[in-house]
Amino acid sequence: MKTILTGIKPTGEIHIGNYLGAMKPAIKACLAADGTSYLFIADYHSLTATHDSKVFEEIVYEVAAAWMACGLDTSKTVLYRQSDIPEIFELAWILSCFTPKGFMNRSHAYKAKVAENEENGKKDLDHGVNMGLFMYPVLMTADILAFDADEVPVGEDQLQHLEFCRDIAQKFNHNYGEVLKVPKAVKKDETKSIIGIDGRKMSKSYGNSIPLFAPEKRLRKLIMKIKTDSLPPEAPKNSEDSLALEYFKEFATEIEIEKMLSRYKEGVSWGDVKQNLFEVMNREIAPQRAIYDSLISDRAKIDAILVDGAQKARERSKAVIQRVRQAIGKS
Numbered sequence: 475m476k477t478i479l480t481g482i483k484p485t486g487e488i489h490i491g492n493y494l495g496a497m498k499p500a501i502k503a504c505l506a507a508d509g510t511s512y513l514f515i516a517d518y519h520s521l522t523a524t525h526d527s528k529v530f531e532e533i534v535y536e537v538a539a540a541w542m543a544c545g546l547d548t549s550k551t552v553l554y555r556q557s558d559i560p561e562i563f564e565l566a567w568i569l570s571c572f573t574p575k576g577f578m579n580r581s582h583a584y585k586a587k588v589a590e591n592e593e594n595g596k597k598d599l600d601h602g603v604n605m606g607l608f609m610y611p612v613l614m615t616a617d618i619l620a621f622d623a624d625e626v627p628v629g630e631d632q633l634q635h636l637e638f639c640r641d642i643a644q645k646f647n648h649n650y651g652e653v654l655k656v657p658k659a660v661k662k663d664e665t666k667s668i669i670g671i672d673g674r675k676m677s678k679s680y681g682n683s684i685p686l687f688a689p690e691k692r693l694r695k696l697i698m699k700i701k702t703d704s705l706p707p708e709a710p711k712n713s714e715d716s717l718a719l720e721y722f723k724e725f726a727t728e729i730e731i732e733k734m735l736s737r738y739k740e741g742v743s744w745g746d747v748k749q750n751l752f753e754v755m756n757r758e759i760a761p762q763r764a765i766y767d768s769l770i771s772d773r774a775k776i777d778a779i780l781v782d783g784a785q786k787a788r789e790r791s792k793a794v795i796q797r798v799r800q801a802i803g804k805s
């Protein structure tokens with residue numbers, strides 16, 4: 475039976491791009507998995523950039539509540555908070571002693587920061603780089619190796635980290651024998667890229683997103699802001715180039731989509747299209763929003779689930795760190 479493991483770095487308000495592009499497919503994959511699946515909130519990875527304690531605390535609860543609200547079955551998938559697993563951090567240190575510094579110099583995230591400094595004419599090219607950011611891939615390696623993961627589903631941007639992980643595990647094993655399981659990266663299908671209400675890729679950094687759990691009134695308001703052309707209601711609409719229709723297709727049934735396509739041909743008002751979009755979207759999100767709202771105001775419940783997840787997860791990570799300690803000669 476395969477062990478599948480992946481991490482979510484909490485970064486702030488969750489939008490429908492995150493939901494459709496990452497959460498929905500991952501939850502489906504977890505439900506379909508026949509082995510053990512581990513999903514964790516990589517909160518200490520967020521600490522490289524989030525230095526406001528209130529925000530740091532908040533985003534962890536938001537992510538946990540959102541995944542639970544969207545149907546993650548925590549009786550099937552072990553959901554835990556990275557910072558609740560001390561073995562990860564011990565392993566991260568041990569592995570850092572087997573990681574050539576040159577690997578980290580080549581890390582995309584670090585190189586991007588250096589390039590940004592260069593572009594901005596900064597004298598110190600390491601400006602704004604803390605050791606957490608520099609060592610990010612080592613911590614990620616420990617996240618994975620601490621659980622003997624077989625497969626790690628990640629997006630394109632994380633593939634380099636998985637290569638580091640495999641290389642570091644092999645270096646360790648080369649010295650001590652087959653102690654660590656070398657995982658396989660599974661590239662997630664990222665054909666789905668959700669566009670924001672201004673027509674660019676939806677991203678919280680562009681301020682063009684529809685928050686997944688926006689209250690109904692705000693959701694409707696944002697939907698009304700979606701870019702359209704200025705054709706009159708009776709004019710046929712172009713179904714090839716309609717953002718509202720793209721969103722509609724994500725939430726509507728086949729029959730509803732067929733119906734909407736023929737209304738586009740006949741001529742339909744944008745107001746009508748957006749009202750219909752609001753209805754199908756809210757139909758899917760409203761029950762999840764209700765669960766989210768109740769969870770987010772019941773932190774003790776979230777904590778209980780995460781603590782239970784950490785307990786289950788540590789059964790695995792304790793065994794791995796035991797093997798590692800023995801291998802390095804720490805009895």
Ligand code: ADP
Pocket residue numbers: 485491492493494495496629666667668669675676677678679
């Ligand atoms: P943002 O761009 O808003 O900062 P993140 O980088 O935190 O989003 O993304 C978290 C996850 O959501 C990633 O797996 C990413 O691939 C997915 N995701 C983010 N934006 C989109 C989008 N517009 N369309 C599809 N998936 C997205």
Ligand code: TRP
Pocket residue numbers: 479480481482483516519613614617618626627628632
């Ligand atoms: N670095 C990943 C991201 O930014 C999150 C992450 C942390 C992760 N540790 C991991 C993903 C381990 C997979 C496995 O999205």
